[in-house]
Amino acid sequence: MDKDNQCYTVITFAPVQGFIEKSRKLRDLYGSSFLLSYLACAICHAAKKHDCRVVSPALINVTQGTPNQIIIAGNFPENIAEAAFNQAWQTVVETCQKYIEQALNTFTYTWQREWNAWSNHAWEFFWTQSTDAELSQAKATDITPEDVTLMTHARRKLNQLKTQRNWIAINWQGESSTLSGTGAIAYPRMTDKTHPLNSSMAEQTQDINQFYHQLSQHLGESILDPSERLSIPELIKRLITLDAIANQFISEKDLPSIEIPQSFVDLNRFDNKLWAGYFQGDGDKIGDYLRHLKEKGADEADSLHTFSQAMMEWGRNLKYYLPPTQAERVKRRNLDADGRIIYAGGDDFLGVLYRIPEPNQPKLTAQDCLNWFYQFPQIWQQHKHKITVSVGLVWAAPSVPQRDVLQHCREAEKSAKNKGRDRLAIRILFNSGNYLEWVCPWWCLQQFLESYQDREGDTLAALQEKPKGNKTTPNWTHFYNDVTTLESRHAFQEQTQIALGLFELYFTPENRQCLETHLWDTSDADHQQKTGILGNQPHVQEKQNIKALNNWVINLAKVGFHLSSSVTENA
Amino acid sequence: MFSHLIIIQPLGFLYGSAGPFLSPDNLVGRSGNSFPPSAATVSGLYAAKYSQPGINKRGETTQQLNLPDLTLAGPFWAYTKDTQNFYVPTPFNYLAEMNPPQDEEKIRQGKIIEKLTWNSETQQWQPLKPGKFDTETWLPINQWEKAETVSKAPWQYLPHLHPRLETEQRRVDASSEQGSLFLENSIQMHPDTCLVYLTNTPIDDGWYRFGGEGHLVEVQCQPITNETLLGRLNQPVGNNFALITPAVWGSNRLSYRFPTIRQEQDWITAPEWENAQVFTERPRPFRYRLGGTGDTKRLARGRYAVPPGTVYVLEKGIPKPWFDWDKCWFPDEGYSYKRWGCGLALPLS
Numbered sequence: 008m009d010k011d012n013q014c015y016t017v018i019t020f021a022p023v024q025g026f027i028e029k030s031r032k033l034r035d036l037y038g039s040s041f042l043l044s045y046l047a048c049a050i051c052h053a054a055k056k057h058d059c060r061v062v063s064p065a066l067i068n069v070t071q072g073t074p075n076q077i078i079i080a081g082n083f084p085e086n087i088a089e090a091a092f093n094q095a096w097q098t099v100v101e102t103c104q105k106y107i108e109q110a111l112n113t114f115t116y117t118w119q120r121e122w123n124a125w126s127n128h129a130w131e132f133f134w135t136q137s138t139d140a141e142l143s144q145a146k147a148t149d150i151t152p153e154d155v156t157l158m159t160h161a162r163r164k165l166n167q168l169k170t171q172r173n174w175i176a177i178n179w180q181g182e183s184s185t186l187s188g189t190g191a192i193a194y195p196r197m198t199d200k201t202h203p204l205n206s207s208m209a210e211q212t213q214d215i216n217q218f219y220h221q222l223s224q225h226l227g228e229s230i231l232d233p234s235e236r237l238s239i240p241e242l243i244k245r246l247i248t249l250d251a252i253a254n255q256f257i258s259e260k261d262l263p264s265i266e267i268p269q270s271f272v273d274l275n276r277f278d279n280k281l282w283a284g285y286f287q288g289d290g291d292k293i294g295d296y297l298r299h300l301k302e303k304g305a306d307e308a309d310s311l312h313t314f315s316q317a318m319m320e321w322g323r324n325l326k327y328y329l330p331p332t333q334a335e336r337v338k339r340r341n342l343d344a345d346g347r348i349i350y351a352g353g354d355d356f357l358g359v360l361y362r363i364p365e366p367n368q369p370k371l372t373a374q375d376c377l378n379w380f381y382q383f384p385q386i387w388q389q390h391k392h393k394i395t396v397s398v399g400l401v402w403a404a405p406s407v408p409q410r411d412v413l414q415h416c417r418e419a420e421k422s423a424k425n426k427g428r429d430r431l432a433i434r435i436l437f438n439s440g441n442y443l444e445w446v447c448p449w450w451c452l453q454q455f456l457e458s459y460q461d462r463e464g465d466t467l468a469a470l471q472e473k474p475k476g477n478k479t480t481p482n483w484t485h486f487y488n489d490v491t492t493l494e495s496r497h498a499f500q501e502q503t504q505i506a507l508g509l510f511e512l513y514f515t516p517e518n519r520q521c522l523e524t525h526l527w528d529t530s531d532a533d534h535q536q537k538t539g540i541l542g543n544q545p546h547v548q549e550k551q552n553i554k555a556l557n558n559w560v561i562n563l564a565k566v567g568f569h570l571s572s573s574v575t576e577n578a
Numbered sequence: 579m580f581s582h583l584i585i586i587q588p589l590g591f592l593y594g595s596a597g598p599f600l601s602p603d604n605l606v607g608r609s610g611n612s613f614p615p616s617a618a619t620v621s622g623l624y625a626a627k628y629s630q631p632g633i634n635k636r637g638e639t640t641q642q643l644n645l646p647d648l649t650l651a652g653p654f655w656a657y658t659k660d661t662q663n664f665y666v667p668t669p670f671n672y673l674a675e676m677n678p679p680q681d682e683e684k685i686r687q688g689k690i691i692e693k694l695t696w697n698s699e700t701q702q703w704q705p706l707k708p709g710k711f712d713t714e715t716w717l718p719i720n721q722w723e724k725a726e727t728v729s730k731a732p733w734q735y736l737p738h739l740h741p742r743l744e745t746e747q748r749r750v751d752a753s754s755e756q757g758s759l760f761l762e763n764s765i766q767m768h769p770d771t772c773l774v775y776l777t778n779t780p781i782d783d784g785w786y787r788f789g790g791e792g793h794l795v796e797v798q799c800q801p802i803t804n805e806t807l808l809g810r811l812n813q814p815v816g817n818n819f820a821l822i823t824p825a826v827w828g829s830n831r832l833s834y835r836f837p838t839i840r841q842e843q844d845w846i847t848a849p850e851w852e853n854a855q856v857f858t859e860r861p862r863p864f865r866y867r868l869g870g871t872g873d874t875k876r877l878a879r880g881r882y883a884v885p886p887g888t889v890y891v892l893e894k895g896i897p898k899p900w901f902d903w904d905k906c907w908f909p910d911e912g913y914s915y916k917r918w919g920c921g922l923a924l925p926l927s
Contacts, residue, residue: 022860128832150700167702170670176833176861176882183880189863190880440737440763546678 015161016059016083016136018050019076019169020092029187029241031409033347033359034230038244040350040357042099045256046130049095050077050088059083062158062308064353065316075353076165078158080308085134092132100126100239102255103246110225114195114218121191121198124177125239131173137161158307181211182236190238194218280405283361284346284376287416288398290318290354291428296394314392315353321390322351328386330360330379345371345379354394357416373402373435373570374480380431381453395429395449395538402570404438415442422446427528427542435569445559445566448538451521456567458514461485483568486513490564499557501550506560526556579901580651580811582780584620585661585798586773589785591736591764592793613733613765614653615788617823617918618866618878620775621650623786623797625868645779649901651823651919652775655716655732655767662804664774665716665729667886669820669926670857671695671703673711674728685768686730688712693725696818696855696891703857719807722924732768776802776919810924817895818926824883825921826864826909833861833882837907837921848907855891858884864920868912879911889926900924 027039051061059081104122108114137160145151151160179191191197194215215236223233230245231237237245246252290296293314300310327333329344336342346360360379362371380400387396399419403412415436423432423446430448447455460466461482470479489509498505511519527539541555592613625643632642656664668674668690676688691711694703715728767773780799788795802808828834829845835856838845847854861882868878896903900923908915 025860124831145700148700150697150702150704151706163706163708164702170703170857171855172835172858172860174835174861174882176828178828178831178833178882179880182877183865551678 013157014080014082014136014138015062015158016054016079016081016088016134017076017161017165018079018083018088019133019165020046021131021133021169021172021174023075026240027350027357028410028413030244030413031186031235032245033349033409034248035186035241035244036349036357036409036413037347038247041247041253042244044350044352045099046092046095047077049091053087053091054079054081054083057081057083057087060308062312063315065312065319076162078162078308078311082136088134089132092130096130097126099243099247099256100129102252103243106246106249106252107222107242111218111221113221116195117199118193118195118197121177121193122239125243128175128177129240133165133168133173135161135164135168137164156301156307158311179238184238184241185234185236186241187238190240192236193239193242281361281364281370282373282402282404283359283371284373284400284402285357285359285412285416286380286398286400287355287357287413287420288396288423289356289420291395291397291424293354293394296392317390317392318354319352321387322348322353322356324389325351325356325358325386328382329358330375345375376400376402377456377570383431384449397423397428397430397432399423399432399434401434401436401442403436406438407436407440411440412436419444427539429538433566433570435566443562443565443569445562447563448540450538451525451540454521455514455518455563456570458518459483459486459567459571460513460515480571483564483571487564487568490561494561499561501553503553503556506557510560510563526552580649580776580778581802582777583661583664583800583802584623584650584652584775584777584781585656585658585800586620586775586788587658587796587798588765588767588773588788589794589796591766592788592795612863614655614773616864616866617650617652617775618868619788620652620777621648621868621918623781623788624648624779626786627782647778649778649917649919650775651777651922652773654719654774654776654822655771656774657770658772659770661772661774661800662802662807663718663720666719666722666822666924668715668717668725668728669889670859670887671820671889671926672717672725672728673707674713674715676712676715676730685732685771688715688728688730690717690725690728694857696857698855698891719810720804722810723927732771733765735763736766737763776922811901812899813925814897814899815895815923815925816897817892819890819896819923820926821884821886821888821890821921821923823886823919823922824862824864825886825888826881826883826915826918827907827921828881828909830879830909830911835884837904839906848904850894850896851890851892853893856884856888858888860885866918881909883920890923 023043026043027036030036030039047064051064054061054077059079062078062080064077100122108116137157139157142151142155142157142160145160146153146155151163155163177190179189181197182192184190184192192215195218196214219231219236220233223231223235226245226249230249247256297307297311297314300314301307326344326348329346329348331342331345336344343363345362346358348356348358350357360371360376362368364370380398383398384396397420399416399422401412401415401419403415407415415434419432419434422434422444423430426432426446427448430446431452432444432446434442434444436442457467459481462485463482465475465478465481467481470481486509493499493505493509507519507523510522522540525537525539526541527545528543529537529539531537541552541559545552546555592615621643624645625641628645629641629643632640632644634640634642654664654666656662671694672690673692673694674688674690676686679686692705692707694705694707696702697704712728715730717725717728721727777799780801781797783798784796785794786797787793788797826833827837829838829840832845834845834847835858836851836854837848839848862885863880864883865880866878867876900921903916903921905914905916908920
C-alpha cells in the first residue's frame with residue numbers, strides 16, 4: 008500500500024458483554040460466544056473480499072473469541088461492512104425462525120413483525136476510519152498529540168463514536184422473559200393486538216404454556232426447560248447450538264466451525280448438587296505492551312497482527328489444556344476434559360471447570376481446580392508474549408444462578424486487577440449468595456498453599472505419600488479456628504504481629520520471610536521484578552497497609568479452609 | 579413545577595430486583611437489578627393515600643387515583659442531614675476517579691478530573707483523555723455548576739436466603755420442586771442516607787409500605803428551599819444539557835435515544851433534537867405496574883430508557899425548562915411518561 012495514502016478502518020458492534028451475560032445455561036454462554044464471533048467473522052470476510060488486510064483479529068476461523076474491535080488496513084466502506092454484518096445476522100434470525108415454524112407446524116404463526124424487529128434492531132454497529140491526511144491535520148490543529156499513530160487515531164475515533172451509542176430498543180407487552188427479566192416472551196401469537204382492558208390474560212398464558220411445552224418436548228428438556236419463557240434473542244442463542252441449525256452455518260464455506268453439540272453435555276449444577284469453578288481472565292496492560300513494541304521500532308500493524316495471532320492461537324488451544332492433563336486422559340480412556348472454554352479469543356477468556364458425575368469417578372473438587380491453576384501461568388506463557396495475566400476464579404455453589412456467578416466472575420477478575428495484576432483471585436461463592444475472597448500472585452500461590460502444616464505436623468505432600476488412615480489432606484480447621492477466634496476478639500488491630508505470627512506457625516518461617524520481603528512489588532538480586540503479594544505499592548496511610556496484610560491472612564484462612572475441606576464438596 | 583422533596587428512609591432493608599422493582603420471577607439474582615426504585619414506584623405511595631373508590635369505563639368498581647397533574651422525578655439520594663443538597667447521576671462527559679478506599683464505613687468519594695466538551699468542528703469530545711474512569715458516580719446538586727467531587731452510591735447488596743411461602747398461606751412452601759428457599763438480594767442503605775424524589779404534589783409524612791414484602795419506609799415531604807435548585811429547574815435547558823433521570827422516548831413499539839413525534843405513519847425525531855450529539859450508555863429497561871382492578875396491578879408496556887447522566891448537545895437548543903417541554907415528546911400510555919419525570923434535564927454550562 009502507498010505509505011502516503013494509508014488508511015485504517017475500525018469496526019465494532021454492541022452489545023457484547025450484555026449479550027453474553029444474559030445467560031442461564033452454559034449453552035447460552037456458548038451460543039452467544041459463537042454468535043459474536045460469527046458476526047465478527049462475517050465482517051472480516053467481507054473486508055478480505057474487498058482486498059483489505061484484516062490486522063486484528065488475526066485468525067478469523069476461530070469460534071471461541073469475541074474480538075470487540077476489528078481493525079482493517081485499507082479503505083473498507085461502511086455500507087459494505089454494515090451490509091455484510093446485517094446479512095449474517097439476518098440469516099441467523101431467519102434460520103432460527105424457520106426452524107421453529109417447521110418443527111412445530113401445528114401452530115399458527117403471526118409473529119413475523121417481532122422477528123423482523125429483532126433482525127433489524129438487535130445490534131449497534133460502529134464504523135470509522137482515518138487517513139494520513141486527516142491525522143496530519145488533527146496534529147496540526149493540536150487536537151492530537153504528535154506521537155499518535157494512524158491506527159491509534161482511528162481507534163480513538165471509534166471510541167468517540169461509541170459514546171453516542173446507536174441503539175433502537177424493542178418494547179414489549181405482557182410478562183417478560185424469565186431469563187433476563189426484560190423482553191417479550193416469544194410465542195406464535197405474540198404480535199396479536201391485545202388491549203389490556205379486554206384481552207384475556209389466562210388465554211394468553213395458556214397459549215404460551217402450550218408453545219413452550221411443545222418446544223421443550225421437541226428440543227429436549229436439557230436444551231429448553233418447559234418452565235422457561237424466552238425472548239427471541241434468547242431463543243436464538245439456544246437454537247444456534249443445535250446440530251440442525253449449527254450445521255447450516257458450518258457447511259457454508261469459510262465460516263467458523265462450531266463444536267458439534269452432540270457432545271455437548273449440559274451442566275446441571277442444581278440437580279446434581281455440583282460445585283463448579285468458573286474463571287474469567289485477561290492479559291495485563293496489553294496497550295502498554297503494544298506501545299512498548301512500537302517504541303522498539305516494530306510496525307504497529309504488524310506487531311498487533313502478530314500479537315493477535317498469538318493470542319488467538321493460544322485461545323484456540325486452551326481447551327486442550329483443561330484438566331486432567333492429556334496424558335492422564337489417555338491413560339484412563341474416554342475421560343472427558345473437566346470443563347469447557349466458553350470463549351478465549353483475544354487476550355480474554357472465560358471458562359468453567361466441572362465434571363459430570365459418573366459412578367466410578369469422584370466429583371471435581373476445589374483442589375482439582377487449584378492444581379490446574381498452579382499450572383496456569385505456564386499455559387498462559389505458550390503464546391510467548393511477555394505479558395502477565397489476571398484471573399478471577401469463582402468456586403460456585405450449585406444453587407447460585409449462572410447469571411450471578413458470571414457477575415461474580417467479572418468482579419473477581421477486577422479484584423485481581425485492582426490488587427496489582429499478575430495474580431489469581433479466588434472466590435468461594437455460597438448458595439446464600441455470600442462469598443469469601445482471597446487474592447494471591449501466581450508465583451507464590453502453590454508455594455504458600457502447599458506449605459500448610461496443621462497442628463499435628465501434617466502437610467499435603469507428606470499425607471499424599473503416606474496417608475494417616477482417612478486423612479489425606481492437612482487439617483485447615485486449625486488455622487481457620489485460630490483466625491476466627493482471634494478475629495472475634497479483635498486481635499488483628501493496628502499491628503501485624505499476630506497475623507504474621509500465625510502465618511509463620513502454619514506456613515513455615517521461610518514463607519513468613521518471603522511474605523514480609525514481598526509485600527509490595529520488589530526487584531531481587533537479578534533485577535527480576537517480583538509481583539508484590541498485597542499489590543504494587545504501599546498505601547499512603549500505614550493504617551491501610553496493616554489492614555491489607557491482616558485481611559490477606561484472614562482471607563487466606565477462610566478461603567483455604569473451604570478449598571481444602573470436604574464441606575464444600577458435600578454441602 | 580416541582581415544589582417538594584419526598585424523603586424516603588428505609589426501615590430495614592429494601593429490595594432491588596431485576597426488571598420491575600419487584601417481580602416474583604426476578605426476586606433473585608444480582609444481575610440486572612434495578613435500584614433505586616423509579617419514580618413510578620413512588621407513585622404507589624400516593625395510591626395508598628389518595629385513591630378513592632370509583633367506577634371504570636367497563637362499570638367495575640376500582641380504586642382510582644385522582645391526581646391528573648401529579649409529576650414525580652427521581653431517583654436521587656441524599657445525606658439525611660442535608661436533603662436539599664441531594665445527589666444526582668454525574669453527567670457522562672465528566673470523567674471521575676475515585677479516591678483510594680479509606681474507612682469501610684464511609685461512602686466512597688472521588689473527584690472529577692476532566693470535563694469533556696463537544697467540539698463541533700472536529701466532531702469530537704475534547705480533550706481526548708485515554709484511560710479508564712470510574713462510572714456510576716453521583717454528583718451533589720449544589721455542585722452542578724461547578725462540579726468537583728463525586729460520590730459512589732450509598733447502598734449495598736446483601737444476599738440472604740429467604741423462605742418461599744405458599745401463595746395462599748403464611749407458611750413455607752415445602753412441596754415445591756424448586757426448593758423451599760430462594761436467594762434474595764436485598765439492599766441496605768447507608769444509615770446516614772435516604773432516597774430523594776421530586777414532586778409537585780405534597781404527600782403526608784408517615785410510614786408506608788414500599789418495595790414489596792411488607793417492607794416499611796419512613797416518608798417525609800419537605801418543601802424545596804434550595805433557591806439555586808429551584809432556579810436551575812426553572813432555567814431553560816438551552817443546547818447543552820444532561821439528564822438526571824431516565825428518559826423514555828419513542829413509539830409504542832420502539833424506544834429511541836431522542837424524543838420522537840408522529841408524522842403520519844412514521845415516527846421521526848422531534849425537530850429541536852435533529853442532528854443532536856449525545857453522550858450516553860446502554861439502554862435500561864423501564865417498566866411499572868399501575869392501574870387495573872385486581873390485587874396485582876396492570877403491567878405497563880416494557881420500554882427502554884436513556885440512562886440518567888446522558889449529555890445532549892443540540893444545534894438549536896430548547897428555550898424552555900424541562901417542565902414546559904412539549905408533551906408530545908413523551909410516550910403516553912394511560913399516563914404521560916412526563917408524569918414519572920422522564921428525561922428531567924438540567925442545563926450544563
